Amino acid sequence: MPIALHNMVDADESGECAYRHITPEEFAELDPNTVTLLDLREPADFAAHPVEGAINAPLDPLAHVLKTVPKDRTVVVYCAQGWWSEEVAEILADRGYDVASLYGGFQGYLDYLESHHDQQLNSRLAATYL
Numbered sequence: 081m082p083i084a085l086h087n088m089v090d091a092d093e094s095g096e097c098a099y100r101h102i103t104p105e106e107f108a109e110l111d112p113n114t115v116t117l118l119d120l121r122e123p124a125d126f127a128a129h130p131v132e133g134a135i136n137a138p139l140d141p142l143a144h145v146l147k148t149v150p151k152d153r154t155v156v157v158y159c160a161q162g163w164w165s166e167e168v169a170e171i172l173a174d175r176g177y178d179v180a181s182l183y184g185g186f187q188g189y190l191d192y193l194e195s196h197h198d199q200q201l202n203s204r205l206a207a208t209y210l
Contacts, residue, residue: 118168
């Protein structure tokens with residue numbers, strides 16, 4: 081059963097966001113062995129552009145997948161454009177996870193890589209696409 085994604089509020093009572101955003105540059109520098117990568121893209125998109133160590137969790141089976149996501153590591157959530165990942169980041173933050181959402185989604189990350197293709201990026205994730 082899918083998680084209802086409605087009426088989410090991005091801020092807690094103090095006005096602060098319950099999760100943080102990471103930039104495509106920060107995402108490129110992540111070590112997939114130190115975080116849990118939760119990829120909300122559809123399986124075909126995930127297969128076309130896989131990310132090392134990521135768990136593919138499109139929205140339909142998301143509730144089941146969330147039961148298996150460990151709380152002892154930061155969870156980095158991303159989707160194609162960044163909209164759904166913010167909703168899921170809020171859900172995870174409400175459940176006590178340390179969570180970050182990739183600003184601009186996976187497309188923002190690909191755009192970042194394309195704009196920096198002439199630079200040496202020290203990244204295990206970036207190496208997949210360069």
